[in-house]
Amino acid sequence: MLVVRAARRDDIDAFVALAKGAGTGFTSLALERDDLAERLDKSVAAYEREAEEPGEEVYQLMLEDTESGAVLGCAAVKAAVGLSKPYYDFKIVTLAQSSRTAQRRFDMDVMLLVNDFAGCTEVGSLFVSDAARGTGAGRLIAQTRYLLMAADFRRFGERVLAELRGVVREDGSSPFFDAVTRHFFRMTFDEADRMSAASDNQFILDLMPKHPIYVDLLSPEAKKVIGVTHELGVGARRLLEWEGFTYDRYIDIFDGGPLMSVPTRQARSARESRQVTVRGARAFDDPKPVIVTTDRFSDFRSIQTQADVGADAVALGPDDLRALNLTEGERARIWVRD
Numbered sequence: 001m002l003v004v005r006a007a008r009r010d011d012i013d014a015f016v017a018l019a020k021g022a023g024t025g026f027t028s029l030a031l032e033r034d035d036l037a038e039r040l041d042k043s044v045a046a047y048e049r050e051a052e053e054p055g056e057e058v059y060q061l062m063l064e065d066t067e068s069g070a071v072l073g074c075a076a077v078k079a080a081v082g083l084s085k086p087y088y089d090f091k092i093v094t095l096a097q098s099s100r101t102a103q104r105r106f107d108m109d110v111m112l113l114v115n116d117f118a119g120c121t122e123v124g125s126l127f128v129s130d131a132a133r134g135t136g137a138g139r140l141i142a143q144t145r146y147l148l149m150a151a152d153f154r155r156f157g158e159r160v161l162a163e164l165r166g167v168v169r170e171d172g173s174s175p176f177f178d179a180v181t182r183h184f185f186r187m188t189f190d191e192a193d194r195m196s197a198a199s200d201n202q203f204i205l206d207l208m209p210k211h212p213i214y215v216d217l218l219s220p221e222a223k224k225v226i227g228v229t230h231e232l233g234v235g236a237r238r239l240l241e242w243e244g245f246t247y248d249r250y251i252d253i254f255d256g257g258p259l260m261s262v263p264t265r266q267a268r269s270a271r272e273s274r275q276v277t278v279r280g281a282r283a284f285d286d287p288k289p290v291i292v293t294t295d296r297f298s299d300f301r302s303i304q305t306q307a308d309v310g311a312d313a314v315a316l317g318p319d320d321l322r323a324l325n326l327t328e329g330e331r332a333r334i335w336v337r338d
Helices: 009-022 033-050 135-153 174-179 189-198 202-207 220-224 229-242 266-270 320-323
Strands: 001-007 056-067 071-078 088-097 104-115 122-130 159-163 246-251 259-264 273-281 288-293 301-309 313-316 332-338
Touching: 001 033, 001 104, 001 135, 009 033, 009 056, 009 071, 009 122, 033 056, 033 159, 056 135, 071 135, 122 135, 135 229, 135 266, 135 288, 135 332, 174 189, 174 220, 229 259, 229 266, 266 332, 288 313, 288 320, 301 320, 301 332, 313 320
Parallel strands: 122 159, 273 313
Antiparallel strands: 001 056, 001 301, 056 071, 071 122, 088 104, 088 246, 159 259, 246 259, 273 332, 288 301, 288 332, 301 313
């Protein structure tokens, strides 16, 4: 059985392996071992902390095979971004150009450096190893993030943001970065990616232009990839759209990938979920596919299973109860697949 659970400090070796497997352009995992270990430390503290408003907590999730104990994937929820560390991206706006003398009127797109998502929650770092692909694991861990938010909305911002990886060539370079950002940073895409993941992003404010960048001045290759998702992220984008996320012409300053967002309480998994009481069962009358979470931050866990669902209760088998560390009579949260 696959279970999504709160990360532990002893996940470090598996976390490092997942980060290496993610490859170039996966900014949130472009970190060294010590940085990943620090993230685990902060995540453990975040789950243990009593919080009544969003701060800079990062809730790290791990996907584990309960039979082998292997960690096969990860994802994270950042409670609030853009506070002490600005969250920069490009906002594409359209300017109207006109001249009576020249008898010309047309629109031109420009990119502006902004920090518009300050205070928003961010979901990201979703990566599943090859061993778990095709099992529904990616969808499980993706939806679990919104069920975590539903466990206590006070801990999260009013809007949820997701940054999707943009187009990267086979050699690891980025056509958008080469045409735009490289001229201001004077470093490689990989170097800038790692510095963004590990620093406070002051270098972005220091080096990026404060004036609009006209899209029409870019190369055809760069214009073509603006707001386009990396081929490996197409499935993730579909899941975001299913949750209710929309693209409003915000893009990543490094690879031009799209940023999407949705009001936190309107994310479909959170909105359609509900609290229930847990019952034990060894046989089922009318089982339905469900995602079940412990609905608590201490020892947070989530599984996908078949269960009998009532108006205020869910009947789970013995293996499900063990995977969730739940007993009869406790409360849980469920999302029922139609």
